[in-house]
Each structure stands twice: as structure tokens, then as C-alpha cells.
Amino acid sequence: MADPIHQFEIHNIVSLGSIGGHDIAFTNSALYMAIVVVGIAALLVGASSSRALVPGRMQSIAELSYEFVADTIQSTAGKEGMKFFPFVFTIFMFVLFANVIGIIPYTFTVTSHIIITAALALLVFLTVIVYGIYKNGLRFFGLFVPHGIPIYILPLIVFIEVLSFLSRPISHSVRLFANMLAGHITLKVFASFITLLGGFGIAGMAGATLPLALVVALFALELLVAFLQAYVFAILTCIYLNDAIHPGH
């Protein structure tokens, strides 16, 4: 049976030496990040180059994603949230393209590595803290003190609020990472059943249609998950940014 973990391995394409004892190399992960960036640029910049009043197919998709992200920000963080439109749009497109490209067989999924999702989640987390304090000063910490709570349970509530705030980057990053990882492992396991059963002659081949059908269904599900997780990652980013913009509960 094929190793379902093999697809997550990172190997060097070009080694660039080391910094502080860490190997630095252009890896397959970096290659797929480059593909993601080029793909997004081709869609958003290339397809809109004609600036057609009546958009073509690709320009329609570019406009659709633009307006989708813009609407998401405005509905969760209000008009002021549009300050972060480039940031959220970049995160959404990056995660979406990484997820969707990763579904294609024999490709590498950038977002199936915890270090990538954690870096993105921490970027959002730090942006929220830095912007929240810059914009609201100490009032930002009012985020942890809900109104209308009796004074004797306030310390407990504040403790819970702080804890939930600190755990945000963990849930934010693990959700995306685990979804991508589990989905790809499941696909690989069921796909390897097909070849395994196919080796047992005619009866095996007939039996292999079941995992084949399952793989087709899982593929559709994984496509949905790829979109959904990119959307969830982006909308959580918006909700967290909203806390930085409007810290009052």
C-alpha cells in the first residue's frame, strides 16, 4: 500500500546553504507557493487586463472574488474594515489557490503544513494586537471586559476571554492544516485501495469500483472543503480584525 504521508514530504530542489544552523533551500513547497502566486496574478491581473465593461469568463471570476471578499469584510468588520481589504484578499486568495491546486493529483499542498497555517494565523493575530492598540490605545483591552457582568465573576470572565483570545491563532491555524491533511490522507488511502484490490484479478477489479466511487465522491467533498476552509480562514480573519477596529463588546 502506498504511503499516504509521502505526499506531504518536502524535498529540496535547490539548496541555498544554511542560516543559523537551518537549511535554506528552494523546495517543492516553495515551488507551489510560486505557482499559487503566479496563478493568482494571472487571474486577478492578467484576466482583468482588457478592463472590459462586459467581463469575459476569467474577468468575471476575478471580479466575483473581489466583490465576495469585499462583501465579507464589510458585513463582518464594517466600512472601516476595508482598510484591511488587500490583506484579507491576499490571505483568502493564497489559501484558496493553495488548497485547490493541492487537490490536483501529484501536486503538493502548501497549506497542509502546520508551519504555514500557523505563520498566517500569527500574522493575523499580531496584526489584530498591533492595530488594535495603535488605533484604540488601552481601550483595546476592553475587549476582555464584557459590559454588564457582575463584579464578582468579572475576574473569571476576563480570564476566559484572555484565554480564548490567546487560543485564536491555534484554532485558526490547526483548523485549516488538519482539514487539508486529513482530506488528502483519506483520498490517498481510498485511492490505494483501488490498486490493492485491482491486483486480485477480476473479482478484485469489480470490488475496486467501490473505493473508486468513494474517491470520486471524496474528491468533490475535498473541493468543497478547499473552498470552505479558505472562506473560513478569511472570515475568521475579518472577525478578528473587527475586534481590533471595534473593541467594545
Next chain:
Amino acid sequence: MATQAHTEHPGGKPQFPPFNKETFASQLIWLAVFFIALYVIIARLAIPRIGGIVEARRDRVEGDLAEANNLKEQSSAAMAAYEKSLADARGRAQALANETREKLNAEADKARRSLEAELNAKLAQAEQTIAGTKTAAMANVRSIAVDTASAIVERLTGAAPAASAVEGAVADALKR
């Protein structure tokens, strides 16, 4: 699954690739590079361009709608003006017709009245003439009757009666 062997690891210890710390530095560096590159592309190129397209379209649609409204108002104003002038013309035509009718009626009346007056005058004149003729005739009749009566009496009696007596008898007879 997570502990499955993977042979490429140099330490010989099987390791789950997403938790392999040796790859973290590379991934973070390339993530930073490509994420910043993507951010610059999106913030500097994609958003101004797509935003411009969307805005231009919205402006165009709003402009077209405003123009359509404008034209609609113009056409309804022209319609109202047309209907007003039609009503005016109808009113004028009616007034003119009334005026003409009244004028013609008045003229006809006048002509009739003058004709009636003329006929009345002629009638009166004719009646006067008849009355004159009748009076003259009556006078003639009396004298003829007196002459005839005196002639008859003279023939019958042989003597001429007194003229006053004959005249009185004739007058009595004419009165009957």
C-alpha cells in the same frame, strides 16, 4: 498513520513531514517572500484595476439610468405639451364655430326682421288702399242707390220724391 515510516529522513527516525522542524526555516522564508510578493501584486495592481473596472461599470450603469430617466421625462413633457396644444386647438375651434354660428344667426335674424318690417309696411299700405277704395266705392254705391231709388219711385209714382227722403231711406237700407 502519523507514525508511518518515511525513508528519506537522514536521522533514520521516522518523522511526520508537517512536524519536521528542519523544513520550517525554508518554508517560513519562502512564505514570507511569496506572501509579500502576492500582497504587493494584489494591493498595487489587482485591487486598483478590478476596483476601477467595477466602479467604471457602476458609474456607467448609473449614468445610463439617469440619462434614460432624463429622456423619459423629456418625452413625457413633450407628450404633455402636445396634449395641451391639442386641447387648445380644440377649444379655439369650438370658440370660432360658436362665434361664426352666432354671427350668422344674428345676420339671419336681422335680414328676417327687416324683411318682415318691409312686408308689414306693404301690407299696411295695401290695407289702406283697400279701405280707401272701399269707402269711395261705398260712397258711389250710396249715390247710385239714391239716384236709382228716386228714378224707380218717379217711374212708379210719376213724381220725383224729395231728395232728403230718398237719402234717408237708402241710409236705412244700407244700415240693415
